[in-house]
Amino acid sequence: MTTAAAPPLSSLVRDQITRPSPIRQIMKMAERQNIIAMGLDPAQVISFGGGWVNHQAPDAFRKAYQSVVADADLFHNSGGYTATLGDLECREQIARFEEHLFGVPRLGAEHIAIGMGSTQLTHDLFRTLLDPGDTVMLLDPTYANYEGQFAFSVPGVRIVPLRVLDPATWAYLPESDPSGMAREFSRLFDAHRPRMVLFGAPDNPTSQVVPQALADVMLAKTAEAGAWLTIDFAYKCQYFQQPPAYYAWSPADHPNVVGIHSNSKWARGLGRRLGWIEAHPSVVDAIERVQQCSILCPDTLSQMTMARYLKAAIADGSLTEYVARANALYKHAADVTLKAVDTHLQRPRLTPFGGLYTVVDIGTNADEFVPRALKATGVLVVPGGGFGDSIRNGVRISFGPLVRDTAKIDEGLERLGRYLRASH
Numbered sequence: 001m002t003t004a005a006a007p008p009l010s011s012l013v014r015d016q017i018t019r020p021s022p023i024r025q026i027m028k029m030a031e032r033q034n035i036i037a038m039g040l041d042p043a044q045v046i047s048f049g050g051g052w053v054n055h056q057a058p059d060a061f062r063k064a065y066q067s068v069v070a071d072a073d074l075f076h077n078s079g080g081y082t083a084t085l086g087d088l089e090c091r092e093q094i095a096r097f098e099e100h101l102f103g104v105p106r107l108g109a110e111h112i113a114i115g116m117g118s119t120q121l122t123h124d125l126f127r128t129l130l131d132p133g134d135t136v137m138l139l140d141p142t143y144a145n146y147e148g149q150f151a152f153s154v155p156g157v158r159i160v161p162l163r164v165l166d167p168a169t170w171a172y173l174p175e176s177d178p179s180g181m182a183r184e185f186s187r188l189f190d191a192h193r194p195r196m197v198l199f200g201a202p203d204n205p206t207s208q209v210v211p212q213a214l215a216d217v218m219l220a221k222t223a224e225a226g227a228w229l230t231i232d233f234a235y236k237c238q239y240f241q242q243p244p245a246y247y248a249w250s251p252a253d254h255p256n257v258v259g260i261h262s263n264s265k266w267a268r269g270l271g272r273r274l275g276w277i278e279a280h281p282s283v284v285d286a287i288e289r290v291q292q293c294s295i296l297c298p299d300t301l302s303q304m305t306m307a308r309y310l311k312a313a314i315a316d317g318s319l320t321e322y323v324a325r326a327n328a329l330y331k332h333a334a335d336v337t338l339k340a341v342d343t344h345l346q347r348p349r350l351t352p353f354g355g356l357y358t359v360v361d362i363g364t365n366a367d368e369f370v371p372r373a374l375k376a377t378g379v380l381v382v383p384g385g386g387f388g389d390s391i392r393n394g395v396r397i398s399f400g401p402l403v404r405d406t407a408k409i410d411e412g413l414e415r416l417g418r419y420l421r422a423s424h
């Protein structure tokens with residue numbers, strides 16, 4: 001008997017499946033069975049690969065979960081659907097959170113669409129704002145997932161890269177050459193007329209922020225041309241310096257500015273996914289229609305809990321204290337990382353503004369170097385190529401997962417440095 005083949009998958013998926021996320025691929029390499037297959041002891045592996053945080057969520061947040069689950073009626077309600085854009089109370093509390101921490105003015109529930117984390121929201125946002133064949137402008141390097149997210153949400157989107165890292169000097173160009181950068185942005189914008197400009201603040205993998213002056217030029221050009229200026233604020237709560245003024249831009253004042261926000265990096269809890277879009281009410285209304293067909297509504301339990309937690313933590317001041325404490329922890333991990341890079345790798349790197357990462361110039365193609373280094377040293381870093389052409393000879397080092405075990409940061413970079421110097 002012949003076994004019939006399954007019918008063909010969609011042509012989009014057949015195309016994309018051959019281009020998996022480079023970060024996922026490298027993380028796969030670090031899975032236990034693959035580590036053992038390489039002849040390594042999993043207990044000895046030190047990973048700088050993960051883009052996740054490892055500090056404790058606020059205890060009051062954990063207790064808010066407990067209070068919902070402990071009450072039979074609340075627990076029952078937590079199993080229901082909320083409105084498609086999210087529970088009104090939670091949307092209002094998120095608006096207060098943004099005002100309280102960052103001074104975002106005139107923000108109300110009408111500017112907030114809650115979803116199941118920023119990855120889902122980003123997909124639905126692209127679907128909401130773009131048409132097939134549109135042009136978008138991204139930084140180079142930037143978050144590796146955007147390219148696939150564009151491909152899956154809006155076919156045929158053309159990406160124009162704005163190079164922000166000089167591979168020869170490892171300078172972050174918006175800082176080292178602000179006027180040259182503003183000119184280059186304007187030149188590319190006028191030549192390609194993108195429908196959207198998108199950047200992360202701070203970005204992944206560089207942990208740099210676009211300076212205010214460049215953001216002002218971006219705002220002026222996009223607003224004048226009727227284009228979107230989208231800022232991915234996944235790491236907004238993680239800052240080691242005073243954030244730029246655009247952290248407080250409000251959609252009430254700037255109707256073409258859209259913020260993408262996530263809970264994943266500042267208040268993880270129970271593995272539940274929650275993120276939100278901040279935008280002009282017309283965008284929020286449109287996302288409602290899109291979410292009706294993607295998620296129907298966000299996670300009810302995490303919205304109930306987040307609303308309770310935020311209300312209390314804003315009122316008693318513990319939210320600001322929690323964010324300051326977490327930032328001190330990550331700042332310390334960043335300092336340990338930079339010192340270890342300077343001591344053991346002795347290669348150019350960037351100083352993070354916030355976030356979880358630094359990027360280091362290893363002076364050779366990282367796609368080839370990283371698997372060799374993993375095998376030889378048991379140390380995992382992420383090769384830069386997936387983030388953009390400018391960083392092919394660089395690696396991303398994440399200190400997020402090791403924030404409570406900084407001795408491992410030094411040990412891992414010592415091993416990697418020895419290997420790097422021996423192989424040069």
Ligand SMILES: Cc1ncc(COP(=O)(O)O)c(C=O)c1O
Nearest residue numbers: 051117118119143204234262264
């Ligand atoms: C820049 C950026 N945006 C979005 C995300 C995903 O966030 P979420 O967990 O909310 O889907 C990440 C995750 O690493 C990220 O680095």
